[in-house]
Amino acid sequence: MIEYRAADTVASCTDVGSKSMFVDGHVNGVHARYILIDTGNTVTLISETLWIACRSETDTITSVDGRFMTANGSSLKVLGKAKIRFRIAGLDVVHTAIVAKNLAQHTIVINDFLDQHQCDILLRIRQL
Numbered sequence: 001m002i003e004y005r006a007a008d009t010v011a012s013c014t015d016v017g018s019k020s021m022f023v024d025g026h027v028n029g030v031h032a033r034y035i036l037i038d039t040g041n042t043v044t045l046i047s048e049t050l051w052i053a054c055r056s057e058t059d060t061i062t063s064v065d066g067r068f069m070t071a072n073g074s075s076l077k078v079l080g081k082a083k084i085r086f087r088i089a090g091l092d093v094v095h096t097a098i099v100a101k102n103l104a105q106h107t108i109v110i111n112d113f114l115d116q117h118q119c120d121i122l123l124r125i126r127q128l
Contacts, residue, residue, distance in 0.1 A: 021121070025088030027107055028054035035088060036105040037114075037121065040071070044097040044113045048079060050106040051099045055082070061099055068098065077101040086113070093117055 021037040027046060030053055051061070061080035068076035079099045086095055088109070095113050114121070 021123075023088050023109075025086060028056070028059070028085050030054040032107050034105065035107040035109055038108050038110055039114070039121070041108070041110045042112060043068075044084075044095060044110045045100055045103060045108040046082075046084060046097045047103040047106040048099060048101045051079075051082065054084075059083075064098065068100070089119065091117055091119070 022034040023037060024031075024033050025035055026032060027035075027050060030050070032050065059082060061082045064078060064081045068078050070076050077100060079101065081096050081098050083094050084097045086093055086109070095116065113119070
């Protein structure tokens with residue numbers, strides 16, 4: 001299990017019985033467990049369920065052009081994009097995420113986030 005503290009500069013990954021990397025953090029102030037760190041995709045995603053739980057009355061979703069495909073080739077049902085405040089691994093940043101229906105994980109942090117916010121993944125010790 002991961003314990004997130006605002007002063008942390010790293011986030012250790014939790015073991016949920018797979019090789020996937022998950023961290024703990026906050027999304028728009030809502031505690032989010034098992035944030036998937038996925039380097040195989042290009043955009044950061046949050047589920048519609050988490051969006052409903054963490055958005056304020058002033059938060060909005062804007063439309064997004066294009067079609068999104070999942071790893072198995074099916075179409076992703078995208079509601080749009082939104083600016084989201086993420087607090088993970090000692091970072092406290094606002095980042096644009098795609099809001100989608102029926103995601104397997106509520107939050108998926110992808111290469112765009114990792115690159116823009118200069119995050120490193122240490123696979124050997126499972127640390128972000």
